[in-house]
Amino acid sequence: MKGRLKVALVGNPNSGKSSLFNRLTGLKQQTANFPGVTVERHIGLMHLANGTQAEITDLPGLYSLYPRSLDERIVSAYLLNHQSPNCPDVVVVVADATNLKRSLLLLTQITDVGLPVVLALNMIDQAAKAGINYDINTLQNLLGVRIVPTNARTGYGVDDLKLALQEKPISRQKPVYILPEEVGAAVQEFREMTGVDNDYEAYQLLEQPAAPSFLSEQQKEMINQVRKKHHLFPGKYHGAETIQRYSYIQDLLDRVTIRQADEAWKKYSYRLDRVLTHKVWGYVIFFAILLLIFQSIFSWATAPMDWIDSLFAQLSSYLNAVLPQGPVAELLANGIVPGIGGIVMFVPQIALLFGFISLLEESGYMARVVFIMDKIMRRFGLNGRSVVPLMSGVACAIPAILSTRMIDNRKERLITILVTPLMSCSARIPVFTLLIALVIPQRTLFGVFNLQGLTLMALYLLGFLAAVSMAWIMNKLIRSGDRSYLLLELPPYRLPRWGNVGITILDKTRSFVFEAGKIILAISIVLWVLASYGPAQKMEEAEQRGISQSRTLRLSEEETHDRIAAMQLEQSYAGHIGRAMEPAIRPLGYDWKIGIALLTSFAAREVFVGTMATIYSIGSRADDENTVKSRLQQEINPETGGPRFTFATGISLLLFYTFAMQCMSTLAVVYRETRTWKWPAVQLLIMSLLAYLSAFAAYQLLS
Amino acid sequence: MIRNLTHLKPGEQGIVSGFSDEELSVKLMEMGCLPGVTVRYNFSAPLGDPICISVSGYELSLRLEEAATVHIVQ
Incomplete structure (x- = not known):
């Protein structure tokens, strides 16, 4: 990494820092860990005109080097760790030109630490519109840093910023704050x-x-x-320091401000706020937006999802047909390909949801959601800021839990982390849709409501209710001396920049595919091995029994093959594990095959459908027309002679999947974020209990 | 009686004169809500809490209990 210029991008929240980062680096972005600590950072590469390669680190927004939230602690530590080889060569402070005063507090702290700074005076167009005019040369001289006016939305000034980075960094000589x-x-x-x-x-x-x-x-x-x-x-001396810095800043601004802001430019924001934070309309609009998001996830995303699903199914049967028979072909066609398909299938939904969330954040509306929800969330021991993680949790709990870092109160953050996995994430959707299609009749209620759709909605509601109830209980149980604050900036409404939305979607989707993908793929391979192999003698016996049974029943060659495979599955390692579990799950209405699916689902719940596909496709490999659903419908319960998936079993499974903590990646992230195994363990225990008991109650009542 | 931020009506302005909570004051000052600075009460959230004020050229939302620690003169 020698010879690279290390640039850190810092700034207040809403200063347009991420837009600028995207402008500077385009798609050459990656996430890496801060050395020593497992905290992700965003880095991007860019080439300067003189051939130097620069590595830019995009840091979370903050107001001061005195950190309030975990996010801010990370930035503060990064900038204070002077001796580290990762210490930036130059810091770009991104400031909102319409609101320079507050950004200068952070800037003067950074110059006082001795780091060379370039000030990007961002949103310069808005400042001009607001009638603000600065004498930039004088400001540059007085502050002792390079200043580049930019507009990240149009790309104005980005080249100048790159040129400024090429030059020898300058550090301000005299500290702004005189130590007591x-x-x-x-x-x-x-x-x-x-x-x-x-x-x-x-x-x-x-x-x-x-x-x-x-x-x-x-x-x-x-x-x-x-x-x-x-x-x-x-x-x-913190208070005294702040006052001294602001008095320096006010003095400075008085000298360089040629024209002051004319508040009229915010009148659109004020008008919008009157509607969007209105007593009635505020909530109506928020819920309408939520409804729109859900509607789009379920209707717009289904077409591409079905397409991906059938694409992988076709690939699987194609491989089965083309490859010479043997363990490699089997593993590829029945283990790996369906495994990857199971991950890729979620991409449309995750992308849509993060697209919406990023739109709401970009436009400034998300801050209003926090504003109108804060009082309600506080009752449950949460914070208005918890709304964002809870909403993201509908897509995937992993990025949702990472986004809790902006909650500054430790207890509220912990509770948000603990309850977020109860929000029904998109990994539950295929499980839900499969089971609902199996046991809920396709009927219309009152002429408009689709019964299957209503069931799905009820499950989401159930997850949400479980989340707030658990938050309420946790709030009573967890003691904390930390005070809870809001102190949130309500930025002016802005039109979102599509490029930023696109990059956020790409970034979140990519991290989901790789983070969760690794585990899911590994599980599907392990599962395939367990289901295909068993103790040699038992497998041999099963085969013999299958052949002799088929002879007496005079089955065709294909049926014989199926029968042998089914008997072998029962004797495979997976079959043995499933059988061992059966006593525990029988009261819930499950057999050993479902048991295997449950077990693998503890790694990641979306594996359920894949597992079902794997288990049942081993039984009948030739018929590619058969979907998982019809295979399950044909499954007979040998004890009753009726279908395996009755209404009671189906509902019991739906409840189990609504509540159970079945995602190793999430547990790993919770461990990483809370730095102790205690909380993931608590989460796993409570959610498993809730899942087991509710599934038990449902099955016993309904059967 | 010392007046605080919560005593303002929508649209009214005041000047910050002090704080009654040391811990909170440090954070408020960092956010530009300093003694001598003009604040304007804009509107409250639908349930009356939190509220939105204009200070140092931007809009800040804070809870009633937080606003009550900011002393003002008019």
Whole structure:
């Protein structure tokens, strides 16, 4: 990685930072981990005109180096870790030109740490529209940083920004914040102890309430020593520092502002707010938008999903027909291809949902959703900000849980993480649709409502109710001294930029396919092996029995093959595992075949359909016309002689899948985000119990 | 009686004169809500809480209990 220029992109939320990042790097983006900590970061590559390669890190938005949320802690630690080889060579501070004052607080903190800064004065067109005019040359001289006016929406100034990055970075010489005399000695002592090479950096480490993660235990101990000796405590001068910085900034702005903003440019936003946060219309519109989103996920996404499904089914049967018979062909056609198909099938839904969420965020509406939902969410121990993760949870819990980082209160964030997996994610959709099609009749109620559709909606509602109820209980159980804040900026409404929406969709979909895909693919291979092999002697016996039974029944060659395969499946390793589980799941109305599907579903619930396909296709490999659904319909319960999938079994399975925590990737993410196995374990336990008990109750009542 | 942000009516303005909560004041000041700065009460959320104010050239939403810690003079 030598010779690369390391650029960090920081700025307030809503400053257009991500748009600028997209402009600079286009699609050359990837996610990587911060070294040492498993926190994802967005990096992008770009070439400068002089041939230098630059690596840009897009950091979460923040207001100050004093962090409030986990997201902000990450940025703060990144900028303060001066000695790290990852320390940026230059920091681009992206500022909203219509609201420069607040951005300059962050900027002066960063220059005080000694990092070279380029200020991107973004949304310069809006500032012009609002009547704002700055004397940029004077501002540049007084601040001691390079300034480039940009408009990330049109790409204006992006080339100038690249040129500015080529030049030798300049650092502001004189600190903006004059450290209080009393801390001078403490800072000096701390610098000598640790080798920190900048006064303000040392001061930040002494002032911040939680020591950044990059410090060693020894260094943390040094902080405590110095604090004790000099009677310091975290945040002692924080207020005074902010006031001093703002007075410098106000003075600066007074000198460089040629014309002030004319508030009239926001009148459209005000008018929109009057409707969108209205007592009645506010909620009506929000729920209408939710309805639209769900409607589109279920109707618009089904066509491409069916197409993908049949494409993979065709590929599977094509491989079966073309490849010479043998374990390799079997694994490919019945294990790997259906496994990949099961992942790719979700892409349309995930893409649509993230497209909508990104649209709402880009337009500024999401902040209003937080605003109107905050009071309601607070009753359940959540925060208005929890709405975004809960909504994203309908697509996939993994990115949803990652998005809880913007919730600054630890308890509210934890509760949001714990309940998000109860929201019905898109991985449940194929399970739901398959089972609903099996056991719910295709009927119309009151002339308009489709009974199957209503069932699906009821399941979503059930998941949501379970989520808020669990939040309410958790709120009573978890103690926390942290105070809960809102303090949320309501940015002006803006037209979304389609490019940004597109990149978000690509990014989220890609990470879903690879994150969840790895596990699902591995499971489908393991499953295929378990279902195809068994103890050699038992498998041999099963084959013999199948042949002799077929002879007495005078079955055709194909039927004979099916019978042998079915008997072998029962004797395979998977069959043995399923049989062993049977006593536990019989009260729920399941047999050992469903047991295998349940077991594999604990890795990822979408595996259910694939597992069913695998288990049943092993039984009858030649008929590619048969869909999973019709195979399941033909399945007979040997005890009753009736169909295996009765109404009671179907409902019991639907409830089980609504509540169960069946996703290893989610558990892994929860572990990563809470840094303890306690919470994923709690989640797994509570959700499994809920799933088992409700499925049990449903089956016993209905059968 | 000391007036605070929640005493303003929609559209009314005031000047921040102090805070009654140390911990919160630091965060408010970082967000540009400083002593001497003009604030305007814009509107409240449908359930009366939180509220939206204009301060330092942008719109900030905060809960009633948070707004009550901001002292103002008119």
